[in-house]
Amino acid sequence: MEPIDELKMLIREAQAPYFDDVELWYQLDRAGGDVELAAYRCLIIKAENCQVQVSGLSIADTSKYWLRLAASVRPSGSRVVM
Numbered sequence: 001m002e003p004i005d006e007l008k009m010l011i012r013e014a015q016a017p018y019f020d021d022v023e024l025w026y027q028l029d030r031a032g033g034d035v036e037l038a039a040y041r042c043l044i045i046k047a048e049n050c051q052v053q054v055s056g057l058s059i060a061d062t063s064k065y066w067l068r069l070a071a072s073v074r075p076s077g078s079r080v081v082m
Contacts, residue, residue: 003023003028003030003033003035004021004024004028006035007028007035007038007039007042008024009022010035010036010039010043010069010073011039011042011043011046012068012069016046018042018046019042024038024042026043027041028054033072035077036073036075037073037075039070040070040074040075041044041072043066043067043069043070044066044067044070046066047062047063047064047066047067047070048063
């Protein structure tokens with residue numbers, strides 16, 4: 001699977017499109033190719049957009065959902081120091 005396809009799966013782009021491919025490649029590049037780090041950053045960005053509107057239906061404050069997904073791919077920051 002291509003990194004961008006894996007990223008799209010992790011951030012649920014098929015269900016809730018937000019980014020175009022250029023933005024996703026930018027996030028992957030910025031994360032040094034680390035798909036989970038790129039997904040974390042994308043999900044944090046998605047959490048900033050708190051309202052969903054589809055065909056006149058409005059669902060407010062979805063940020064908690066995106067933040068929960070972000071927590072599942074959040075980098076731990078732990079390192080082995082030698």
